[in-house]
Amino acid sequence: MAGNFTDFGDLVLIIGDFHVPQRAIDLPPCFKELLHTDKIRHVLCTGNVGSESMLEFLRGIAGSVHIVKGDMDEGMDFPEYKILQFGEFKVALLHGHQVVPWGDADALLQWQRRLDCDIVVSGHTHSNSVREVEGRFFINPGSATGAYQPWAPSPTPSFMLMALQGASVVLYIYEERDGKAEVVMMELSWLTRLRMLQQQALRQQQQQQQQQQEPGW
Numbered sequence: 001m002a003g004n005f006t007d008f009g010d011l012v013l014i015i016g017d018f019h020v021p022q023r024a025i026d027l028p029p030c031f032k033e034l035l036h037t038d039k040i041r042h043v044l045c046t047g048n049v050g051s052e053s054m055l056e057f058l059r060g061i062a063g064s065v066h067i068v069k070g071d072m073d074e075g076m077d078f079p080e081y082k083i084l085q086f087g088e089f090k091v092a093l094l095h096g097h098q099v100v101p102w103g104d105a106d107a108l109l110q111w112q113r114r115l116d117c118d119i120v121v122s123g124h125t126h127s128n129s130v131r132e133v134e135g136r137f138f139i140n141p142g143s144a145t146g147a148y149q150p151w152a153p154s155p156t157p158s159f160m161l162m163a164l165q166g167a168s169v170v171l172y173i174y175e176e177r178d179g180k181a182e183v184v185m186m187e188l189s190w191l192t193r194l195r196m197l198q199q200q201a202l203r204q205q206q207q208q209q210q211q212q213q214e215p216g217w
Contacts, residue, residue, distance in 0.1 A: 011039055012086060013061060015159040016046030016095075016123040017143035019072065020054045024145035027057075028157050028176040031144065035061055040161070042086070046123030046141065047095040048072045071097040071124070083115060087164050092117040096124030096140070105131060108138045119169075119188075126155040128173060130186060137188050139171070146176070 013035070020026060027035075040062045047070025049055050055076075059065050069078035081094035092115040099107045103125045112120050112133075120138045126149045128142030142158035149155065157176040162169060169188040174181050 010041050010087065010164040012042045012044060012162040012164065013040050013159065014044045014046075014121055014139060014141040014162055015058075015144045016141055017048045017070070017126055017147055018050045018054050018145050019048055019143070019147035020050040020145060022050055022072065023147035024050075024143075027144055028146075028179070028181075030176055030179060030181040031157065031159065031174070034174065034181055042066070044084070044091070044093050044121055046070065046093065046121065047078065048123070048147075049076065066093055068093050068095050070095040081115070083117065086162075088167055089119060089164070089169065090117040091119045091121060093121045096122035099124070103127075103129070103140070105133050105138070109133050109136070112136050112138070125149070126152055128156075128158040128160065128175070130171060130173070130188075132188075137169075142175075 018024065018027070042064040043058055043062050043066065045058055045065070045067040047068050049058070049067065049070070050072070058067065066082050066084060067078050068081055069076065080098070081092060084091045084093060092111065094111065096102065099111060099122060101107060108120055108122070118136060120136070122138070122140055125140060126143040126147060127140065129140045131138045139160065141160045143155050144157060144159045146155050146157035159174050161172040161174070163172065171186045171188065173184045173186065
């Protein structure tokens with residue numbers, strides 16, 4: 001898929017773990033080309049930006065940029081986590097080194113309960129993933145540069161785009177392979193169904209309240 005994001009809806013870029021220049025030189029050129037667009041409304045960065053130049057790059061993508069502090073972001077004044085509202089969905093953003101064991105489903109679920117959110121976005125593992133646990137979604141965009149970790153010397157560079165259209169959430173997972181960006185689409189269908197059920201219940205409640213307020217005959 002090229003850089004045509006016209007029909008994606010309200011786009012949120014999910015990206016992080018650059019480690020530039022400490023562990024990587026730069027973003028893959030194919031990623032830079034894709035992100036050279038005015039269609040992205042928000043940026044969620046899981047931290048470990050690495051340099052002021054990379055920070056400026058992120059700020060140039062969208063007017064709304066949210067960054068949390070990674071374990072290697074020394075000297076950068078970012079919060080430990082952020083709670084954000086996108087349409088009907090509450091999203092928690094954190095780096096992920098606070099989740100012990102790293103990337104563990106039960107530990108992530110504890111953070112979800114603590115922050116009371118629909119979606120948890122975190123990084124640190126340098127491996128992209130999307131998981132559903134007890135009806136909540138946990139998104140890890142991986143490392144945008146493929147920066148090494150001791151347990152993963154050569155991760156695949158990756159980032160994600162989250163498209164929001166009403167009660168619908170669709171993820172586009174981008175990976176760099178042989179110099180080209182490959183994409184996989186995934187709909188977070190449980191969240192979509194949940195929002196539809198909640199909206200239906202709210203409408204029924206409003207109708208009942210309206211009927212109770214109407215004068216009797």
